[in-house]
Amino acid sequence: xxxxxxxxxxxAGPSGYGSKSTAEQVTQGSVASHLTAIITGATSGIGAExxxxxxxxxxxxxxxxxxxxxxxxxxxxxxxxxPNAEVxxxxxxxxxxxxxxxxxxxFLALGLPLNILINNAGVYSxxxxxxxxxxxxxxxxxxxxxxxxxxxxxxxxxxxxxxxxVQGRIINLSSVIHSWVKRDDFCFTRLLNPKNYNGTCAYxxxxxxxxxxxKEMSRQLKARNARVTINVVxxxxxxxxxxxxxxxxxxxxxxxxxxxxxxxxxxxxxxxxYAALSPQIEGVSGKYFADCNExxxxxxxxDESEAKKLWKQTRALIHRRLRQPSVKHL
Numbered sequence: 001x002x003x004x005x006x007x008x009x010x011x012a013g014p015s016g017y018g019s020k021s022t023a024e025q026v027t028q029g030s031v032a033s034h035l036t037a038i039i040t041g042a043t044s045g046i047g048a049e050x051x052x053x054x055x056x057x058x059x060x061x062x063x064x065x066x067x068x069x070x071x072x073x074x075x076x077x078x079x080x081x082x083p084n085a086e087v088x089x090x091x092x093x094x095x096x097x098x099x100x101x102x103x104x105x106x107f108l109a110l111g112l113p114l115n116i117l118i119n120n121a122g123v124y125s126x127x128x129x130x131x132x133x134x135x136x137x138x139x140x141x142x143x144x145x146x147x148x149x150x151x152x153x154x155x156x157x158x159x160x161x162x163x164x165x166v167q168g169r170i171i172n173l174s175s176v177i178h179s180w181v182k183r184d185d186f187c188f189t190r191l192l193n194p195k196n197y198n199g200t201c202a203y204x205x206x207x208x209x210x211x212x213x214x215k216e217m218s219r220q221l222k223a224r225n226a227r228v229t230i231n232v233v234x235x236x237x238x239x240x241x242x243x244x245x246x247x248x249x250x251x252x253x254x255x256x257x258x259x260x261x262x263x264x265x266x267x268x269x270x271x272x273x274y275a276a277l278s279p280q281i282e283g284v285s286g287k288y289f290a291d292c293n294e295x296x297x298x299x300x301x302x303d304e305s306e307a308k309k310l311w312k313q314t315r316a317l318i319h320r321r322l323r324q325p326s327v328k329h330l
Contacts (some may be wrong), residue, residue, distance in 0.1 A: 005216030013293035015280055019236060023053040023269040026292055030277045033058030035166070036113050037276065038153065040094060040146065043070040046173075046235055049269040050118060052078050054276065055085040059116070059143050064092035064103045075184035094121055095131040097321055104152035108150050113160040114153055117170045119146040119210070128197040133321055138199070142206035143244025146172065147314050149212055154228070161227035167282060170217070170229035171275045176290070178208040178236050179298040186300065188313045211288060211297055212307035213314075218286030219304070231275050236291065238268030 012018040017026050032261035037054055041047035042063045055061045063317045065071035068091055068225075075087040084140045090106055093099040095148065127133045150170060157168040181204050191205055221228050274292040276283065288297040 011121075013291060015274070015278070015291035015292045017270065017274065019263065019291045020267060021270045021292055022048055022266040023273040024056075024266065024305040026270045026274040027053055027057050027277050030057045032277055034164070034169050035115040036060040036062065036160075037116035037118060038062045038064065038114065038149075039118040039120055039328060040064060040092070040149070043067055043074055045265055046238060046269045047118075047120040048270065049265050050072050050120060050272050050276075051080065051087070053269065053273050054116075055087060056082050057277065060086040060088070060112070062088045062090065062107065064090045064107075064111075066091070066093050073324070086253065094138055094149070095123075095133075095135075097133055097144070097148055100145050100148045101152065101322065104149060107153070108156060114156045115160055115166060115168055117150060117153060117157065117168075118272060118276060119150065119172045120272065121146070122173065122203075122206075124199060124203045126199040128194065130297050132162065134313040135192050136194055136197075136202060138202040139206050139209070142203070143209040143213070144314065144318065148318055150213075150217070151315075151318075158226045158307075160226075165227075169276055170214075170230040171271065171272055172210040172214045172227065172230065172232045174210045174232045174234055174288070174297075176212055177204045178301055180204045180301060181208045181298070186306070186309065192317075199202070208298070208301055209310060211301040212303075212310050215286050215302070215304070216307040216311045219259040223286065229281075229283065231281070231285060232288045232297070233271040233275050234288070234295070235268040236263040236273055238263045238265060240247070275294070 032054070035058070039047055039051050039054070039061060042051040043065045043305050050060045051063060051074060061078070063071050063074065068089060075089060078085050078087055082248045090103050092103040121141065123138055125137050129137040131137050133140060135144060157170070161168040185201070186205060186208065194202065213234050214232045217230045221230065271289050271292050275289055287294050289295060
């Protein structure tokens, strides 16, 4: 109840920010002209606002997108506001392992540094659909694609951090509904090919997996003494395309009430931007943030053995599907 009141009132937490803080406010004073960031899902909503604000602070922004026309419109809008902004566009389909692999090869071939990776893209599928890899679409896009993307650019991030002395940061976007997932329902083979599909459950499971990914990766990065952190953010309930897709599981009257509690897109992007640029969380890794403050995730999300198991199962699946030798281990 206390947290709900704090949220509704927009009362600032220990960071000095709260639910009403905007992306521009939390990055005020940040000068990041030497940084490069990859942001998925940056053609609309929270991702587009994140790209705009980071570019405004001087970050070179790389936008891999399925819809290059929309990506070009975002780029045009960014450069209209920030004429000196550098925005690079690439094609990607996060639900396709081959497409993710192709993008990574194209980006790495440029020889650019990489300081920030924001795994922002997300889909919600009301009906059961499968990717070209014959994997349930929500899980393939929200989790598997980002897992492979992160794995393939990680060495570049570690290398960049070592050469520049600037800590690398990976940010996974999750959702508070990850806590709806029960332990017995979280089974890897059923995530890939569910027998009884429910769109909301599939979305929640994919968001739980993104937290587990961050927890396990943080542990491995610390073991390597790598100057790269990985954290998870819950952006809040924001009026974006995904919320509109979710409307089916909420009655119209409840949706109307809930809509009054929704964040603006700029407020929704604030925690991501805070995690990407704030000096306050230098060295912080493996944590879950909401409203620009460290928060709590579910017991299952914090289960180290489950996270390790998911990591191994995912790694084996991806390399089996791509039919290639395993890339360098963490």
